[in-house]
Amino acid sequence: MPKLTVQNLANKEVFVRQGQTVLKALQEEGQDWMHACGGKGRCTTCRIIVLQGMEHFAPLTACELKYREKGRIEDNERQTCQCTMVSGEAVVKVPEQTKLPHLNYS
Numbered sequence: 001m002p003k004l005t006v007q008n009l010a011n012k013e014v015f016v017r018q019g020q021t022v023l024k025a026l027q028e029e030g031q032d033w034m035h036a037c038g039g040k041g042r043c044t045t046c047r048i049i050v051l052q053g054m055e056h057f058a059p060l061t062a063c064e065l066k067y068r069e070k071g072r073i074e075d076n077e078r079q080t081c082q083c084t085m086v087s088g089e090a091v092v093k094v095p096e097q098t099k100l101p102h103l104n105y106s
């Protein structure tokens with residue numbers, strides 16, 4: 001099963017089931033995560049910076065393409081409420097701007 005490691009959350013590891021969004025996988029593990037629009041693909045606050053393993057994610061969704069074109073997500077970013085993983089392992093981090101104030105990031 002694909003595995004995601006969140007580097008700046010003490011290298012927390014999350015397994016992402018087939019077809020499951022990364023946000024759902026994080027939430028199932030009890031990980032508090034910024035998702036201002038409720039996971040509807042309208043805000044980009046749920047995004048991750050992908051440090052390694054971008055090739056293990058499914059292709060950009062229509063929503064992500066739209067925000068990529070508008071410059072709201074960078075080439076090395078994905079929206080966790082939209083993206084899924086297909087294989088392998090990826091290492092990501094939470095962007096500075098979307099860190100939750102009550103969590104300790106490294």
Ligand code: FES
Nearest residue numbers: 039043044046081
């Ligand atoms: S939670 Fe708003 S775009 Fe993902």
